[in-house]
Amino acid sequence: MRLFFPATLFLIAFPMWMSNASAEDETSVVVDQRFTQAANRTFKAFNSPLEQSWQGPFFFLQLADTQYGMFTGNKGFEKEAALTQQAVEHINRLQPRFVIVCGDLTNATPDQTRYQAQVKQYHQDFSKVDTEIPLVCVCGNHDVGNRPTSKSIASYQKNFGDDYFSFWAGGVCNIVLNSSVLKDPTGAPEVLAAQQTWLEQKLLEAQQSKAKHIFLFQHHPMFLQKEDEPDQYFNIPLERRAPLLDQLKQAEVRAIFAGHYHRNAYGRAGEMEMITTGPVGRPLGKDPSGFRIVIVQETSIQHQYYGMDDVPKKINLTDQVKP
Numbered sequence: 001m002r003l004f005f006p007a008t009l010f011l012i013a014f015p016m017w018m019s020n021a022s023a024e025d026e027t028s029v030v031v032d033q034r035f036t037q038a039a040n041r042t043f044k045a046f047n048s049p050l051e052q053s054w055q056g057p058f059f060f061l062q063l064a065d066t067q068y069g070m071f072t073g074n075k076g077f078e079k080e081a082a083l084t085q086q087a088v089e090h091i092n093r094l095q096p097r098f099v100i101v102c103g104d105l106t107n108a109t110p111d112q113t114r115y116q117a118q119v120k121q122y123h124q125d126f127s128k129v130d131t132e133i134p135l136v137c138v139c140g141n142h143d144v145g146n147r148p149t150s151k152s153i154a155s156y157q158k159n160f161g162d163d164y165f166s167f168w169a170g171g172v173c174n175i176v177l178n179s180s181v182l183k184d185p186t187g188a189p190e191v192l193a194a195q196q197t198w199l200e201q202k203l204l205e206a207q208q209s210k211a212k213h214i215f216l217f218q219h220h221p222m223f224l225q226k227e228d229e230p231d232q233y234f235n236i237p238l239e240r241r242a243p244l245l246d247q248l249k250q251a252e253v254r255a256i257f258a259g260h261y262h263r264n265a266y267g268r269a270g271e272m273e274m275i276t277t278g279p280v281g282r283p284l285g286k287d288p289s290g291f292r293i294v295i296v297q298e299t300s301i302q303h304q305y306y307g308m309d310d311v312p313k314k315i316n317l318t319d320q321v322k323p
């Protein structure tokens with residue numbers, strides 16, 4: 001049922017890439033393969049038309065805010081690396097359909113000197129995820145800056161692929177947004193406009209193709225608890241939030257998944273769930289470092305956040321089916 005990234009492509013690409021590479025570049029060649037799958041506004045591991053049809057219940061893992069460097073103010077990243085390595089052990093044992101990391105992959109922004117070292121460690125740690133499990137990365141405000149520009153977005157794309165894109169997985173349409181341009185579009189208004197036009201098209205396609213669910217993934221929560229709560233650091237300004245939520249409700253988006261808050265939060269906008277997930281890295285509240293397990297049934301979803309030391313040994317999908 002799982003679609004593997006074609007090994008042939010790897011075999012064809014590998015010798016070409018290696019022809020001018022020294023031995024020490026070998027790791028980055030393998031890493032590149034994995035981290036550049038978000039391209040042309042889609043995600044390569046999910047490019048089969050088969051993914052548009054329901055194939056039975058599945059689960060995925062939602063991670064957020066690995067934020068390498070946050071514990072020490074960019075002096076080191078040992079704690080973040082250890083937590084990520086722990087998460088990777090869980091990922092490889094649980095074998096989810098995919099893993100998605102909802103932004104703030106590193107603490108340093110692309111213009112800061114510690115950025116490349118943090119990116120390198122992130123790549124190194126996540127490259128240990130079994131190759132058949134797609135790893136989807138989402139950009140956060142640390143990845144593209146609090147005021148993103150075309151230059152900061154290009155830096156992100158070089159290391160992690162597209163900043164917004166969509167993919168189908170097992171009959172579900174997943175839309176990934178660059179929420180930093182929703183938070184502050186002043187440095188890249190053209191990116192926000194292009195993303196908005198693209199989003200309208202994707203929502204239409206998802207409805208026309210009869211998606212079982214539409215999920216949205218981004219870094220910033222649209223809101224933490226209430227859809228009309230006042231503007232603050234952790235949500236999207238009402239000026240852009242209200243029309244967007246209307247549009248998403250109209251398209252019957254099932255759930256929005258976000259991070260950024262470094263603790264869990266939950267709210268609803270009509271039937272649509274707004275799920276904010278705690279960090280893999282440094283917590284800012286009582287929720288420990290961890291991640292969320294999301295079980296997708298044909299007409300419903302179930303999700304639960306687990307601290308890194310409390311993750312279940314395995315997921316039994318049949319136990320989770322509601323009567």
Ligand SMILES: [Zn+2]
Pocket residue numbers: 104140141142219260261
């Ligand atoms: Zn953030």
